[in-house]
Amino acid sequence: xxxxxxxxxxxxxxxxxxxxxxxxxxxxxxxxxxxxxxxxxxxxxxxxxxxxxxxxxxxxxxxxxxxxxxxxxxxxxxxxxxxxxxxxxxxxxxxxxxxxxxxxxxxxxxxxxxxxxxxxxxxxxxxxxxxxxxxxxxxxxxxxxxxxxxxxxxxxxxxxxxxxxxxxxxxxxxxxxxxxxxxxxxxxxxxxxxxxxxxxxxxxxxxxxxxxxxxxxxxxxxxxxxxxxxxxxxxxxxxxxxxxxxxxxxxxxxxxxxxxxxxxxxxxxxxxxxxxxxxxxxxxxxxxxxxxxxxxxxxxxxxxxxxxxxxxxxxxxxxxxxxxxxxxxxxxxxxxxxxxxxxxxxxxxxxxxxxxxxxxxxxxxxxxxxxxxxxxxxxxxxxxxxxxxxxxxxxxxxxxxxxxxxxxxxxxxxxxxxxxxxxxxxxxxxxxxxxxxxxxxx
Amino acid sequence: xxxxxxxxxxxxxxxxxxxxxxxxxxxxxxxxxxxxxxxxxxxxxxxxxxxxxxxxxxxxxxxxxxxxxxxxxxxxxxxxxxxxxxxxxxxxxxxxxxxxxxxxxxxxxxxxxxxxxxxxxxxxxxxxxxxxxxxxxxxxxxxxxxxxxxxxxxxxxxxxxxxxxxxxxxxxxxxxxxxxxxxxxxxxxxxxxxxxxxxxxxxxxxxxxxxxxxxxxxxxxxxxxxxxxxxxxxxxxxxxxxxxxxxxxxxxxxxxxxxxxxxxxxxxxxxxxxxxxxxxxxxxxxxxxxxxxxxxxx
Amino acid sequence: xxxxxxxxxxxxxxxxxxxxxxxxxxxxxxxxxxxxxxxxxxxxxxxxxxxxxxxxxxxxxxxxxxxxxxxxxxxxxxxxxxxxxxxxxxxxxxxxxxxxxxxxxxxxxxxxxxxxxxxxxxxxxxxxxxxxxxxxxxxxxxxxxxxxxxxxxxxxxxxxxxxxxxxxxxxxxxxxxxxxxxxxxxxxxxxxxxxxxxxxxxxxxxxxxxxxxxxxxxxxxxxxxxx
Numbered sequence: 021x022x023x024x025x026x027x028x029x030x031x032x033x034x035x036x037x038x039x040x041x042x043x044x045x046x047x048x049x050x051x052x053x054x055x056x057x058x059x060x061x062x063x064x065x066x067x068x069x070x071x072x073x074x075x076x077x078x079x080x081x082x083x084x085x086x087x088x089x090x091x092x093x094x095x096x097x098x099x100x101x102x103x104x105x106x107x108x109x110x111x112x113x114x115x116x117x118x119x120x121x122x123x124x125x126x127x128x129x130x131x132x133x134x135x136x137x138x139x140x141x142x143x144x145x146x147x148x149x150x151x152x153x154x155x156x157x158x159x160x161x162x163x164x165x166x167x168x169x170x171x172x173x174x175x176x177x178x179x180x181x182x183x184x185x186x187x188x189x190x191x192x193x194x195x196x197x198x199x200x201x202x203x204x205x206x207x208x209x210x211x212x213x214x215x216x217x218x219x220x221x222x223x224x225x226x227x228x229x230x231x232x233x234x235x236x237x238x239x240x241x242x243x244x245x246x247x248x249x250x251x252x253x254x255x256x257x258x259x260x261x262x263x264x265x266x267x268x269x270x271x272x273x274x275x276x277x278x279x280x281x282x283x284x285x286x287x288x289x290x291x292x293x294x295x296x297x298x299x300x301x302x303x304x305x306x307x308x309x310x311x312x313x314x315x316x317x318x319x320x321x322x323x324x325x326x327x328x329x330x331x332x333x334x335x336x337x338x339x340x341x342x343x344x345x346x347x348x349x350x351x352x353x354x355x356x357x358x359x360x361x362x363x364x365x366x367x368x369x370x371x372x373x374x375x376x377x378x379x380x381x382x383x384x385x386x387x388x389x390x391x392x393x394x395x396x397x398x399x400x401x402x403x404x405x406x407x408x409x410x411x412x413x414x415x416x417x418x419x420x421x422x423x424x425x426x427x428x429x430x431x432x433x434x435x436x437x438x439x440x441x442x443x444x445x446x447x448x449x450x451x452x453x454x455x456x457x458x459x460x461x462x
Numbered sequence: 463x464x465x466x467x468x469x470x471x472x473x474x475x476x477x478x479x480x481x482x483x484x485x486x487x488x489x490x491x492x493x494x495x496x497x498x499x500x501x502x503x504x505x506x507x508x509x510x511x512x513x514x515x516x517x518x519x520x521x522x523x524x525x526x527x528x529x530x531x532x533x534x535x536x537x538x539x540x541x542x543x544x545x546x547x548x549x550x551x552x553x554x555x556x557x558x559x560x561x562x563x564x565x566x567x568x569x570x571x572x573x574x575x576x577x578x579x580x581x582x583x584x585x586x587x588x589x590x591x592x593x594x595x596x597x598x599x600x601x602x603x604x605x606x607x608x609x610x611x612x613x614x615x616x617x618x619x620x621x622x623x624x625x626x627x628x629x630x631x632x633x634x635x636x637x638x639x640x641x642x643x644x645x646x647x648x649x650x651x652x653x654x655x656x657x658x659x660x661x662x663x664x665x666x667x668x669x670x671x672x673x674x675x676x677x678x679x680x681x682x683x684x685x686x687x688x689x690x691x692x693x694x695x696x697x698x699x700x701x702x703x704x705x706x707x708x709x710x711x712x713x714x715x716x717x718x719x720x721x722x723x724x725x726x727x728x729x730x731x732x733x734x735x736x737x738x739x740x741x742x743x744x745x746x747x748x749x750x751x752x753x754x755x756x757x758x759x760x
Numbered sequence: 761x762x763x764x765x766x767x768x769x770x771x772x773x774x775x776x777x778x779x780x781x782x783x784x785x786x787x788x789x790x791x792x793x794x795x796x797x798x799x800x801x802x803x804x805x806x807x808x809x810x811x812x813x814x815x816x817x818x819x820x821x822x823x824x825x826x827x828x829x830x831x832x833x834x835x836x837x838x839x840x841x842x843x844x845x846x847x848x849x850x851x852x853x854x855x856x857x858x859x860x861x862x863x864x865x866x867x868x869x870x871x872x873x874x875x876x877x878x879x880x881x882x883x884x885x886x887x888x889x890x891x892x893x894x895x896x897x898x899x900x901x902x903x904x905x906x907x908x909x910x911x912x913x914x915x916x917x918x919x920x921x922x923x924x925x926x927x928x929x930x931x932x933x934x935x936x937x938x939x940x941x942x943x944x945x946x947x948x949x950x951x952x953x954x955x956x957x958x959x960x961x962x963x964x965x966x967x968x969x970x971x972x973x974x975x976x977x978x979x980x981x982x983x984x985x986x987x
Contacts, residue, residue, distance in 0.1 A: 051981025241804030734797030
């Protein structure tokens with residue numbers, strides 16, 4: 021054969037791709053599954069696959085700025101004497117002190133408070149700084165019960181019983197030794213530097229019939245004042261929502277698979293749970309079937325990034341949304357200004373997810389005092405406030421364009437879908453048609 | 463997810479009170495199961511005859527001439543005692559299978575709740591108190607009974623989805639928990655020719671026990687093997703002609719309390735269900751161990 | 761002595777009244793009549809008062825207790841004294857599962873037997889059980905002392921952190937990463953004090969001590985089967 025003979029091109033396998041092969045080699049070398057932070061990175065049908073049908077001749081839009089478009093929402097109107105009143109329907113999801121640095125938690129509190137919304141504790145208890153800087157604070161009640169005590173419980177403006185989260189429905193928490201600093205260890209009653217694995221089920225109840233009794237106890241301890249949310253990772257949203265309602269929840273928080281975590285197995289993040297887009301309609305259906313839609317509020321989280329996402333989630337029936345990853349990015353997570361340092365860690369801007377290692381160049385997902393000092397909580401809080409404002413304005417822009425004077429008046433009929441998948445999951449018609457997969461009569 | 467109650471009388475003089483005692487226990491478990499409720503009651507036995515309890519959504523229509531129609535179909539005398547949506551048909555004990563078949567043909571809308579010499583099963587959608595009232599459960603007498611209140615997890619809130627489930631002649635099963643391999647098991651049982659009508663996990667558990675027993679296992683053996691073959695969380699209470707049995711999965715998260723006196727053995731998902739039983743203050747009260755089969759019988 | 765009938769006046773009034781007591785209250789003794797297995801009796805207390813419950817209770821009796829002394833003249837349902845911070849809870853009868861779950865402090869005494877998951881995730885509470893305990897007790901227990909005068913069920917101390925476990929009788933099986941440890945004089949002293957406070961005349965010398973082997977503290981592929 022001469023050099024001129026045409027040859028078969030080397031073809032890389034779609035099945036055994038380079039990233040897959042690298043993971044096989046990594047597993048073979050280390051003997052441990054890959055652990056990382058964040059939510060699902062794979063492409064899944066999402067809000068981007070939906071579009072709004074703006075007003076035109078058949079219905080009429082509202083003027084921006086001049087004609088009102090309300091954004092406020094009250095969560096916990098079912099049983100609580102003091103429901104959570106928010107200026108905007110965008111809340112900050114639970115993230116622990118431990119997973120995040122003290123200044124990062126403070127920044128979340130500051131930003132949320134300035135925007136008139138709530139922030140949430142995480143798997144590690146409530147810090148005084150966090151309480152002090154958060155005008156409205158939701159206290160998470162988790163299987164680990166780290167730092168759980170009745171005094172903090174009574175300081176909370178709402179209690180969120182965490183059954184699961186979108187990144188790992190059915191899994192427990194995890195915080196690796198690098199981040200168990202003295203203060204984190206003390207708050208969690210753990211030895212310093214150990215790999216902390218939290219339980220996946222609550223230690224003193226299993227199932228909705230027991231949950232109902234747990235909710236009774238929490239209400240008795242907090243004098244029936246504050247709302248009790250139940251947070252679940254999206255898997256079987258219809259049943260889980262219905263059971264949370266039957267157990268007595270004031271609010272159901274449904275977290276899709278794009279929702280982040282501080283640390284868990286990659287296989288969990290990418291392969292367990294359903295996309296956020298797919299969980300809203302079944303959850304709303306459950307509320308409607310039980311006659312409590314809008315009475316028991318639905319908060320949706322997992323991959324909410326913009327006012328468009330907020331508006332779409334609300335059009336599908338959510339009362340509010342929660343953001344986690346997006347809030348961290350607003351604070352400064354994965355900022356290109358740290359590119360050189362990301363490269364030293366073997367990663368790059370936008371891909372950094374080794375939050376469990378505590379080496380975050382941006383100083384957010386760390387307990388290292390020097391790194392943590394890189395984040396100015398006042399300035400970062402202001403960035404979060406700005407971002408929340410922008411998202412709200414964007415959502416209002418869309419709502420007005422659809423002719424609504426309140427974000428909560430958005431409805432599924434304001435939407436169409438770009439793909440069959442999104443049409444099926446969101447149960448809205450494919451753009452330009454009146455058909456979606458599964459709709460009767462076709 | 464549910465509430466379970468069970469009462470087995472040692473003191474026969476209490477038999478006229480059985481329905482009243484069980485009803486009170488059942489209503490106490492409303493919070494655990496507001497969707498539907500049911501009761502299996504083991505009453506008097508008459509020689510050689512069997513009872514078929516049936517349910518209809520149109521009882522007036524379905525029950526009007528049922529005794530005569532069925533009697534003609536199986537060539538034997540049949541009596542009918544209607545009770546709201548349910549009716550108890552009494553007939554020759556050797557004709558039960560024939561009668562089941564005939565009922566399916568005569569009244570396709572009818573559901574057979576149970577068959578046996580003494581068992582009667584009543585169950586409907588609704589709050590336990592309403593279900594108890596519509597069947598006048600508190601007036602019933604018997605030697606033992608099992609009740610169930612249901613908070614549906616993944617299957618529909620329907621009469622078929624309510625417990626107890628009839629697992630064989632004079633046998634029934636109630637369940638608190640959630641089975642995680644019921645779909646695969648349902649397919650396996652269907653291949654084996656076992657009839658499973660709903661998507662309910664407990665019905666599969668019941669069908670599994672029936673299948674095991676049809677293949678020669680005793681109820682105790684079938685329960686023992688359920689510990690191997692059923693995945694998920696369960697506390698089962700099974701009723702038999704002579705008594706009842708209890709088994710919890712090896713993890714045993716779902717609650718179970720037992721009480722025993724000279725007069726009775728009682729089961730409750732919570733102690734609350736037992737508080738008004740006579741002499742409960744001095745009863746032996748304990749929790750059944752995980753993965754252990756218990757039986758009480760006359 | 762204040763008396764409150766739960767069956768007659770309801771749970772809300774009971775807890776509201778008990779929670780309203782301060783350190784300076786004159787109403788230091790309370791009697792709770794007719795608990796009838798009710799849930800969440802005497803929860804969230806935060807004053808040095810004495811409460812006697814005249815009968816058996818349901819779930820979460822004395823939950824999250826601080827400073828109060830609560831005595832139950834009967835048996836208790838699941839999760840008695842869950843997440844207790846301080847104070848004392850004494851159960852004359854038996855306790856259902858999860859007794860003392862996640863408790864941070866105080867003393868829980870069970871005069872009868874405790875069922876499964878006694879002391880699960882305990883974080884500093886002292887628990888003394890005069891009788892036996894069920895399976896999976898002290899699962900993921902982080903701190904505090906669990907003293908069992910009788911026998912322990914399966915998988916004692918599974919995935920244990922730094923809690924100390926003392927068992928006088930037999931242990932059906934130990935959970936992952938739980939091992940028997942030497943009883944040193946300081947442990948005998950500790951036990952003597954706990955037993956005395958719990959009203960038990962058991963001999964501290966007869967107990968064995970169990971604790972964490974600390975092999976699961978940092979992931980090791982050779983221990984993967986234990987996870």
